[in-house]
Amino acid sequence: MSPAFALPKMVARGGCGGPLPRWRLHFPTGRALPVGPGVSAAAMAELTDAELRKELIALGYRPGPITATTRKVYVKKLGCLRAEVAAARRRGRGAPSSPARTPARPQQASPSRQRSGFTSPVGAARDSEEEDEEDEEDEEGGQPPASRWGTFVLLLIFLGILTVKMIGSGWLDRREDNFNLLPVDCDKRTDDFCQAKQKDVIMNVLHELYKYLSVQAGNFECGNPENLKSKCIWVSEAKDHVVNITGSSPQKFEAALHWILNSNKDLGIWLKGRDLSEPVTKVEEVFCLESAHPQMGLGCRFRRAVVTAIMNLFLFFWSLITLWGILIFLRYRWRKMEEEEQAMYEMVKKIIAVVQDHYKEWERNLERYPYVGIFHVRDSLIPPQSRKKMKRVWERAVDFLASNESRIQTESHRVAGEDMLVWRWTQPSYVSDSEH
Amino acid sequence: MSSTSQKHRDFVAEPMGEKPVGTLAGIGDVLGKKLEEKGFDKAYVVLGQFLVLRKDEELFREWLKETCGANAKQSRDCAGCLREWCDAFL
Numbered sequence: 001m002s003p004a005f006a007l008p009k010m011v012a013r014g015g016c017g018g019p020l021p022r023w024r025l026h027f028p029t030g031r032a033l034p035v036g037p038g039v040s041a042a043a044m045a046e047l048t049d050a051e052l053r054k055e056l057i058a059l060g061y062r063p064g065p066i067t068a069t070t071r072k073v074y075v076k077k078l079g080c081l082r083a084e085v086a087a088a089r090r091r092g093r094g095a096p097s098s099p100a101r102t103p104a105r106p107q108q109a110s111p112s113r114q115r116s117g118f119t120s121p122v123g124a125a126r127d128s129e130e131e132d133e134e135d136e137e138d139e140e141g142g143q144p145p146a147s148r149w150g151t152f153v154l155l156l157i158f159l160g161i162l163t164v165k166m167i168g169s170g171w172l173d174r175r176e177d178n179f180n181l182l183p184v185d186c187d188k189r190t191d192d193f194c195q196a197k198q199k200d201v202i203m204n205v206l207h208e209l210y211k212y213l214s215v216q217a218g219n220f221e222c223g224n225p226e227n228l229k230s231k232c233i234w235v236s237e238a239k240d241h242v243v244n245i246t247g248s249s250p251q252k253f254e255a256a257l258h259w260i261l262n263s264n265k266d267l268g269i270w271l272k273g274r275d276l277s278e279p280v281t282k283v284e285e286v287f288c289l290e291s292a293h294p295q296m297g298l299g300c301r302f303r304r305a306v307v308t309a310i311m312n313l314f315l316f317f318w319s320l321i322t323l324w325g326i327l328i329f330l331r332y333r334w335r336k337m338e339e340e341e342q343a344m345y346e347m348v349k350k351i352i353a354v355v356q357d358h359y360k361e362w363e364r365n366l367e368r369y370p371y372v373g374i375f376h377v378r379d380s381l382i383p384p385q386s387r388k389k390m391k392r393v394w395e396r397a398v399d400f401l402a403s404n405e406s407r408i409q410t411e412s413h414r415v416a417g418e419d420m421l422v423w424r425w426t427q428p429s430y431v432s433d434s435e436h
Numbered sequence: 437m438s439s440t441s442q443k444h445r446d447f448v449a450e451p452m453g454e455k456p457v458g459t460l461a462g463i464g465d466v467l468g469k470k471l472e473e474k475g476f477d478k479a480y481v482v483l484g485q486f487l488v489l490r491k492d493e494e495l496f497r498e499w500l501k502e503t504c505g506a507n508a509k510q511s512r513d514c515a516g517c518l519r520e521w522c523d524a525f526l
Contacts, residue, residue, distance in 0.1 A: 064490035073489070073499045 205256040217294030232288035347397040359425035371424035462513030470504035
C-alpha cells in the first residue's frame with residue numbers, strides 16, 4: 001500500500017488524526033519547502049528521521065520516537081498535515097483575515113470553528129466579537145444613571161425626614177400657639193379689635209421669647225460658648241431681649257407671662273420661681289425662664305444621641321456583668337460549702353474508725369485505757385503540714401460527734417499527767433456497725 | 437458496559453504480565469498470527485508500540501492496519517483496550 005493512494009483517503013475523512021492549532025492556519029510555516037499536493041510521497045520518504053521529526057513539530061504535532069516500526073506512520077501523518085495546511089490556506093485566501101483579532105480569542109471559539117470546518121468566515125466571528133464588546137459597554141453605561149437616580153431620591157427622602165425631625169417639635173408648637181383662643185386681658189379700650197390685636201402682640205412676644213429661650217438652651221447644651229450658668233434665663237434678661245426685638249412695652253411681656261401661666265397647654269417654656277420645687281402661680285414670683293425644647297445643631301444632637309446610646313449600652317452591659325458575677329460567686333460559695341461538708345463527714349468517719357479500733361485493741365489488752373485523747377486522734381489523722389488548713393473541718397467534725405454520735409462519749413480524763421478531753425467508745429463490740 | 441466485549445473487560449481487569457497478543461481485544465487468531473510473525477508475540481510488545489506512538493490512538497490504529505491489516509473495528513477495539521489498560525495500570 002503506497003502512501004500516495006492513502007493520502008487522498010485520509011484527507012477526505014477530515015480531521016487527519018490530530019488537532020491542529022487554529023493559528024497554524026493563519027501563520028503557515030515560513031519554510032522554503034513547498035506546500036501543496038505537488039509534494040510527492042517519495043520526497044517525504046527520503047527525509048531523515050531528524051528532518052521528519054522537525055517537519056512534524058513545525059506543523060504543530062509532537063511525534064514520539066521515530067523507529068523502524070513507527071516511521072511509516074509518521075510519514076503518513078506528515079503528508080496528511082501538509083494537505084490540511086494547504087487546504088486551509090486555499091480557503092483562507094478567499095476571505096480576508098485579520099491576524100490581529102483572532103489570536104486574541106482562539107480558545108473560546110475553537111470548538112465551534114472546528115466543527116464548522118472553517119466554513120464560517122473569520123470576518124463574521126470578528127463582527128460578533130465587536131458587537132459583544134459594544135453591548136457590554138452599553139450595558140455598563142446604562143446602569144450608573146439608574147442607580148444614581150435611585151440613590152439621589154433616597155438621599156432626598158432621608159434629608160427631608162431629618163429636617164422635619166430637627167425643626168419638628170418647635171414648629172408644631174408654634175402652630176398650636178397661633179390657633180389658641182384663650183381670653184386675654186384687654187387694655188380697657190375696645191372689645192373685639194383690641195382683643196385680636198392684643199392676642200397678636202402677645203403671640204409675637206411669646207414667639208420671640210420661645211425662640212430666644214430655645215437658642216440659649218441649645219447653646220448651653222452644646223458647648224456653652226457664652227458661659228451661661230444654667231439653662232434658666234433671668235426674667236429681666238429675657239424681658240430686655242424680647243422688648244428690644246419686638247419693640248413692645250414691658251407690660252406686654254408680663255401679659256405674655258400671665259398668659260403662659262393661665263394656659264394649660266405645654267408651650268415649651270417653663271417658669272421657675274426662686275424656690276425651684278414650688279410651682280409658680282403669680283407673675284411676680286417668676287424668677288427665671290427655661291425652654292423645654294432647646295435648639296441644637298445637627299452635630300450636637302448627633303453627638304448627644306451617640307453619647308446617650310453608648311452610655312445606655314454601657315450601663316446595660318455593666319449591670320449584666322454584675323449580675324453574672326454575683327451568680328458565679330454564689331455558685332462558688334455553694335460549691336465550697338458542699339466540699340467542706342464532705343470533708344467533715346470523711347473526717348467523722350475516720351475518727352469513728354480510730355476510736356473503735358482503739359477500743360478493740362484495749363479489749364485485747366493492747367492498750368491501757370479505753371479512751372483516747374481527742375488531740376491524739378487529731379494528730380494521728382491529720383499530717384502536720386495540713387493541721388492549720390484542716391482546723392475548721394476538724395472542729396466541725398468534733399462538734400458533729402459530740403452532738404450526733406451516740407457510740408462515742410466525750411469525757412475529760414487525766415492522761416499522762418495532763419487533763420484532756422477524750423473520746424470513749426461506748427458501744428459493746430458484738431453489735432454490728434452501720435458502715436459494714 | 438455493554439459496548440465493551442468480554443475480552444476487553446478481561447484484559448483491562450488485571451496487569452497483562454506475559455499474556456499472548458491474542459488476548460488483546462480485537463485481535464483474533466489471524467491477526468494474532470500476523471503480529472507474531474512480525475515479532476509482536478506478547479501483548480506487552482504491542483503495548484510498547486502503543487507507548488512509543490505516545491498513546492496516540494489514531495496513529496496506533498494506522499500502524500495496526502499497516503502491520504497486520506486490521507480493519508476499522510478491530511483496530512478501534514485494540515486501541516481502546518490498550519488505552520484503558522494504560523489508564524488503569526500505567
